[in-house]
Amino acid sequence: MKEKTLAIIIITLISLPLITHSVFALTLERPAELFKIDQRCDNATTNNEVTVGVGTHILRYVEADPDLSDFVELRIVGSANSRQILSYWVHEDAYNWHEQLYEPHELYLGDSEVCKINLEYPVRFYGGPGSGEYDAIWVCSNGWVSFYDANQSQPLPSSIIFIPYEYQANAVVAPFSRDLKPNWGGSIMCGYVFHPSDYLLNDCWCLCVSWENVPDKYGIPQSFQVLIEQQSQPLQTLPRQSYIWFQYKDITLNTDTTVGIEDQQGAKHTVYDYKNLQNQTALMFQVASTTAYIKSITLKLIENEDSADTDIMPHEEWMRGYNVELEYQTPQPDLTKRFVMAMAGTPSLCISAYALIAGVTVPPLVAAGGLLLSTALLTVNLVDMAATSMEIAKLIDSDWNTYATAQARSGDQGVTDAWFGIRAWWKFSDQNNVDHSLKIEVELKYYKVLSYYGDIIADNLSCTTSVNLKMITDDHNNSFDEARDSAALEPGEYTMLYLGSSDQNDTFRIHAEVGQRITVIMRPPDDPNLCADFDLFLYDKDEILRANSTTREVGVPEVIWYDASEYTGDWFIKVHWHAGQGFYSLSIEICFPGGGCPTLFAWNGSDYVDYGVINIHDVENDVVREVPISTEDVGIASYKAKFRLREGWEGLNYSHSLIDQVKLYAVNSYGKRHLCPLIKAEHSERGNVLLQLIFSDNYRIDMYLMQTIDLTFIMPYPTETIQNFTFIIEGHNPLKN
């Protein structure tokens, strides 16, 4: 029971990232020279019938093109799937235990083992024509099966499957998921049967996996079967999903057991309360009555500015698609039977393994078992890979400036997954003195049919998602004078600010009161290819240098702090280019030093790396702060990472913060956050404070001057996929002196 409780807590915590936001707006400073921006902006939405995603890759900025002036090159992908509408329901059916199987063979599985079984005919499970179709399954000794995917490693032989559960195994059919011990006795048989059902006119030809007298961990024998319909006719002509039955001959309810099915992302599921199971009964899983198919995907570029324009790259090489009509009537690749990936949360795309051939590598997150799948952030990345082997899309409509439409391919029952990608140019005719914005919208058109007959019941339905891009001018902060005329920056975090050889200075005005400490952290781009070395300066109102940081190292943050004891008024922060180029971020804190605040340290395996003071000053209310953490600064040992909070710093007389919650997210290469559960929190004076820090509530822990809290977080698997971390703290420092 203890194990189950812990598991539920962990699952709850891990489920939280599912509701994290997707980046759907991006504001960046317009560079002054050629620059590979390489930023992404994505969004996805679902109406619970279909899902549509937009992925925008801001590829590069080109300055002063002799034919085009300034422009940004964009890759835009619209992805769509109609599997969200799929919903299985479970009901009781006639019990017909199968003692005799056709082509029977025993699986000889040991404790917690899996084996692969090839199916005689393909099966469709949470899929549509050409997707979510399988010709093999994994059978686990612990009472469940998972649909086999060629690009995924075999599922972990979990002793009990939790449904829903984002992590593997996914695409699961669990008739009786419990810790079973076939090595203690009984047998697991596999074969084929004709299975009668009260709900069908004819018997169904089914794969049958039968656990017969297999003991559970208490030594009590359990007998049950799972039957999966085998359709001999081509699935292309079948609008519905394959039927599934569970049969229970002799089972006991003495311990927790999972009964149900779960889709490929661990998002959609149908479960049955095992406590209601009875011997000599059967359950049938079948899909609800309505299915949806894709008609078209339209990509729209929406802007209304005199000094900006858009062009869709008309050349066919730059328009790619999957499951859409093609420019040349070459046959689509055979994409059947394999499910590789889909977007978790608001699933946006499902595509076959065969789309990923031609030397491209399946992303490790996917190969890991369909667990760490991102939201639409994956869209562009996936299409990048797939596009190398995919066909050229045919436009059915376009005006080359503002929209392009691709139609779902015809010729079979329907399309449930499709994407359409284009190149576009966002052109500017001003002299980098006007801010620009662009809305990129993807519209999915679809229709609904009756699952069992294929009759259209609703047509021309649509679902739309969009992202907004903003490119702001650098025109206001190149000098002290310009900074004086611009609005003062408030303390906070500012990102996507550009410096390069053609834009060498950014100057910002801030306001500080006498006695306040000004702390500024400038983080240059850490991509070593950009060779970015920027310097940081603080000037007073008379433009006299008061503090500076000029570390001559590429990609290293510069930090300055200064106690503004001279006057209340304007101060100037200046970031100066020294080498390289790229976007940097600026973190500005202005507070009274007497109040202190926690300082964050990351343990890199041999030392603590100082991430600076986290400003949580507020008289009474908690504030939430995020701190990006580099993976290089986090030493992971046994899937654990350690951090330390220290209140205030040496030289202060007094400092007091109240910490309510700390969280750590691992961010994968697609930008998806995954919560790393906090498992240990050791206060230097008060010992274990884990409970105070797990939840966002009114249960806080006090930290006084130089007190520390050592934090230990569990890392997601596999750790190699982590690109960086985000540390989040919720609490406040009431500014006591």
Next chain:
Amino acid sequence: MLGKMLGKMQTPQFLHERKWQVTLLLSIIVPAGVLTGLGLNSLRNKPAISQTINLNPISWNMTRPANLLVINKSLENVYADETILLNFKLFIWVYDNDDPWVGDLVEVRPRLAVNLSKGYVDSLTIRFSGIDTASHLDIISGPIGSFLWVNNLQINAIEDSWKTSQPYVAATATGKPEDCSLVLMTYWIFSDKNSQNHMLTATLELVYFDGDVYKKVVAPIQFGVLLQ
């Protein structure tokens, strides 16, 4: 009434008698007319060239960069005499590495400007040769004004290396102009990982009428992207 009148009309007897002869005559005249027309048209498109002026090739190589880089290099092959001023350029604009869809690429823009003091421009062809199996030349054939700029020219064909091993762009002059210009956008795409040299030759063949005869100028430009 009219029908009755028509019904009463008789076909002249001589036509009946010579029907096979008429048919024979038509079967000769019609195809001959068509062929003659085509031939004349062909003659108009392919005037008899009295002189071909072969310019020496202009050549330039660069080392393949490792990152996004502005090249901003113009390779010019210029010809001038008392009648014509021709400026054919390959403008090497930007090199980009690891484009997510196609790999490494370099933007190459053929540019042409022609001015005649007398006569007119007839037609032109830009042929691209030397493209190896690890590279493609993508000629953007989009709307004029966005990805393709022409003056006094009508584009007749754009065939890039996805369609033919000998990519080319063909255009005819409109309205017998004394001047014309053209800017093309092309991407020279490399599928290798900087493991081989690549050479591209763009050859302009311009046909013009100098007031007396038709002449052709052949202007090659060679551009190489070599191993680091």
